[in-house]
Amino acid sequence: MAEQDRVYMNPLPVRIWHWANALAIVTLCITGAQIRFPDVINIFGSYGTAVSLHHAAGIVVVLSFLLWFFYYVVITRTFGKIYLPTAKDLQSGIINQALYYFFYYFLGTRENPHKETPTNKFNPMQKCAYVVIMMVLVPVIIVTGLALMNLGPLREFVELLGGVRVVAGIHFLVACALGAFLPTHFYLATLGHTPLAHFKTMWTGWEDHSEH
Numbered sequence: 001m002a003e004q005d006r007v008y009m010n011p012l013p014v015r016i017w018h019w020a021n022a023l024a025i026v027t028l029c030i031t032g033a034q035i036r037f038p039d040v041i042n043i044f045g046s047y048g049t050a051v052s053l054h055h056a057a058g059i060v061v062v063l064s065f066l067l068w069f070f071y072y073v074v075i076t077r078t079f080g081k082i083y084l085p086t087a088k089d090l091q092s093g094i095i096n097q098a099l100y101y102f103f104y105y106f107l108g109t110r111e112n113p114h115k116e117t118p119t120n121k122f123n124p125m126q127k128c129a130y131v132v133i134m135m136v137l138v139p140v141i142i143v144t145g146l147a148l149m150n151l152g153p154l155r156e157f158v159e160l161l162g163g164v165r166v167v168a169g170i171h172f173l174v175a176c177a178l179g180a181f182l183p184t185h186f187y188l189a190t191l192g193h194t195p196l197a198h199f200k201t202m203w204t205g206w207e208d209h210s211e212h
C-alpha cells in the first residue's frame with residue numbers, strides 16, 4: 001500500500017520570484033530578439049513597443065532578483081547550504097549526476113543519485129548551474145541592462161565599463177547564455193518521477209513522495 005508523504009520544498013517567496021522571473025526572462029528574450037534584429041523579427045508591432053516591453057520586463061527581473069536575494073541570503077541565510085557546491089559535489093558528484101542523466105536514466109538501471117530535501121534541494125549539476133546563473137549571469141545582465149536604460153545619468157559608469165558597445169555586447173552575450181539555459185532547464189525539469197512533478201512543486205510548493 002502506498003504511503004503518501006508531502007514535503008514543503010519551495011516557500012512562497014521562492015515561487016513568486018521564480019515564475020515572475022521566468023515570465024520576464026522569456027519576454028526579454030523575445031523582445032530582445034526584435035530589438036537586436038528589427039529587420040528580421042517583428043512580433044510586437046513597432047520597435048518602440050518592443051523596447052517599452054523589454055524595459056518593463058527588465059524591471060520585473062530586478063525586483064524578483066531582489067526578492068530571491070533577500071529571501072535566500074538575508075532572511076533565511078540558506079544560500080550557502082542550498083546553492084554552493086561542496087568539494088565532493090565538484091570532485092565526483094557532477095560526474096555521477098551527468099552519468100545518470102546521459103546513461104542510467106535511459107537504461108533504467110540506477111536510481112537518481114540525488115535525493116531532494118528542503119535543505120538539499122539541488123543535485124551537484126543544478127548547484128553549479130544555478131549558482132553561476134543567480135550570482136553571475138543575472139547580476140551582470142541586470143547591471144548592463146540598467147546601464148543601457150540610463151545612458152545619460154550613468155554615462156561615466158558606462159565609459160568605465162568600456163563604452164556603450166562593450167556594455168551592449170556583454171548584455172547580448174549573457175542574454176544568449178540565459179536563452180540557451182532555458183531549453184536545458186525545461187528538459188531537466190521534466191525528469192521528475194512524472195514529467196510534471198517538478199513543475200507542480202514549483203507551483204504549489206509541495207512535493208509528493210510516495211513510498212511503496
Ligand code: HEM
Binds near residue numbers: 126130134186189
Ligand atoms: C519558462 C521558463 C521556466 C520554467 C518552465 C522553469 C521551470 C522550473 C522548475 C520546474 C523548477 C523546479 C525544478 C528544478 O529545480 O529544476 C525550477 C527551478 C529553478 N529555476 Fe526555473 N524555469 C524557467 C525559467 C527559469 C529562469 C529564466 C531562471 C533563471 C534565470 C530559472 C532558474 C531556476 C532556479 C535557480 C531554480 C531553483 C529554484 C530554487 O528552488 O531555489 N528558471 N524551474
